[in-house]
Amino acid sequence: MAGNKPISQVTIIGTGVIGASWATLFLAKGLDVVATDIAPNAEASLRGFVDGAWPALERLGLTPGASKLRLVFTADLAEAVKGAHLVQENGPERIDFKKKLYGQLDEMLPPDVVIASSSSGLTMSEIQSGCPFHPERCVIAHPFNPPHLIPLVEIVGGAKTSEETIRRASEFYTALGKRTVRLHKEVPGHVANRLQAALAREVYHLVGEGVVSVADVDTALCWGPGLRWGIMGQVLLNHLGGGQGGMEHFLEQFTGPMTAWWKVLGSPELTPELQQKLIAGVHAEVGSRSIDDLAAERDEVLLGLLELRANTAGGGAHSE
Ligand SMILES: NC(=O)c1ccc[n+]([C@@H]2O[C@H](COP(=O)([O-])OP(=O)(O)OC[C@H]3O[C@@H](n4cnc5c(N)ncnc54)[C@H](O)[C@@H]3O)[C@@H](O)[C@H]2O)c1
Numbered sequence: 001m002a003g004n005k006p007i008s009q010v011t012i013i014g015t016g017v018i019g020a021s022w023a024t025l026f027l028a029k030g031l032d033v034v035a036t037d038i039a040p041n042a043e044a045s046l047r048g049f050v051d052g053a054w055p056a057l058e059r060l061g062l063t064p065g066a067s068k069l070r071l072v073f074t075a076d077l078a079e080a081v082k083g084a085h086l087v088q089e090n091g092p093e094r095i096d097f098k099k100k101l102y103g104q105l106d107e108m109l110p111p112d113v114v115i116a117s118s119s120s121g122l123t124m125s126e127i128q129s130g131c132p133f134h135p136e137r138c139v140i141a142h143p144f145n146p147p148h149l150i151p152l153v154e155i156v157g158g159a160k161t162s163e164e165t166i167r168r169a170s171e172f173y174t175a176l177g178k179r180t181v182r183l184h185k186e187v188p189g190h191v192a193n194r195l196q197a198a199l200a201r202e203v204y205h206l207v208g209e210g211v212v213s214v215a216d217v218d219t220a221l222c223w224g225p226g227l228r229w230g231i232m233g234q235v236l237l238n239h240l241g242g243g244q245g246g247m248e249h250f251l252e253q254f255t256g257p258m259t260a261w262w263k264v265l266g267s268p269e270l271t272p273e274l275q276q277k278l279i280a281g282v283h284a285e286v287g288s289r290s291i292d293d294l295a296a297e298r299d300e301v302l303l304g305l306l307e308l309r310a311n312t313a314g315g316g317a318h319s320e
Contacts, residue, residue: 019090099130124158205266214281
């Protein structure tokens with residue numbers, strides 16, 4: 001793969017929740033974006049999303065030359081990928097769908113075009129098995145919702161992905177201001193979703209056992225550990241938890257109690273009763289706030305935190 005062509009034109013395939021958000025970010029970073037989707041009202045809802053999200057990106061700072069006018073929509077896949085330097089694929093999370101689509105893309109695109117999948121949990125080894133010609137240019141670049149605001153992108157290749165593709169993808173997202181992490185092995189759910197799943201399992205267990213209400217378990221998380229997790233990761237926080245003795249002292253002191261708790265962590269079955277309890281509990285927590293109200297509340301605080309973090313040197317993890 002001829003590897004150093006600058007990436008200035010991106011094709012977005014699938015403009016649902018994640019594709020629309022990626023499109024907005026790429027436009028805000030001054031790229032040309034061509035988007036495609038098969039849903040009948042896709043273009044209108046994409047443009048509506050971009051308009052709604054644009055003020056937040058203006059607040060965070062647009063790249064010179066960035067414009068919503070640089071968004072083109074076409075329902076035709078072959079038309080959409082013409083001239084693309086990178087494709088960000090955000091279609092349905094189904095292996096049969098992705099394999100077939102990657103086979104088509106592999107035929108349509110020159111070999112130096114990177115094909116990046118937003119897939120939350122499928123492996124690239126499986127997806128790229130649909131590519132007859134150049135599977136080495138396919139990579140997972142998994143964002144966190146909403147990708148126009150949340151910096152994390154997890155990068156992981158499949159068995160046939162080249163190091164050059166990993167490098168080009170990492171450089172591309174990093175240059176856009178994203179925080180990339182590289183996974184050295186494929187695991188279902190990648191890393192961040194596995195961390196969420198581990199936590200959700202215990203949250204649902206505690207509610208199911210009647211230890212705590214939904215509202216209180218959410219409060220315990222977001223007004224306690226969650227506040228710190230927005231700044232530093234688990235291991236760095238443990239290092240601080242050990243005081244001047246750092247991680248060495250933390251492990252000395254907490255290995256016993258912590259591993260004893262591991263043995264009693266729950267693994268709940270999501271029975272209809274537990275699902276009902278979670279649903280009733282979250283509605284009680286939400287009160288009269290709509291989904292849009294909640295998303296606006298989340299994004300307002302998130303923007304403040306992102307601005308604060310952008311202005312604060314150090315803190316948190318440094319990438320390798
Ligand atoms: N929702 C999340 O929180 C989240 C987070 C990170 C990654 N992802 C991943 O992103 C991908 C998309 O998820 P989503 O939540 O945006 O789903 P979504 O259902 O909101 O969007 C999928 C879009 O793909 C379109 N589509 C279907 N067939 C198509 C085709 N042949 N050509 C073009 N478009 C087509 C649909 O019309 C729809 O608009 C999935 O792989 C998912 O795992 C989702």
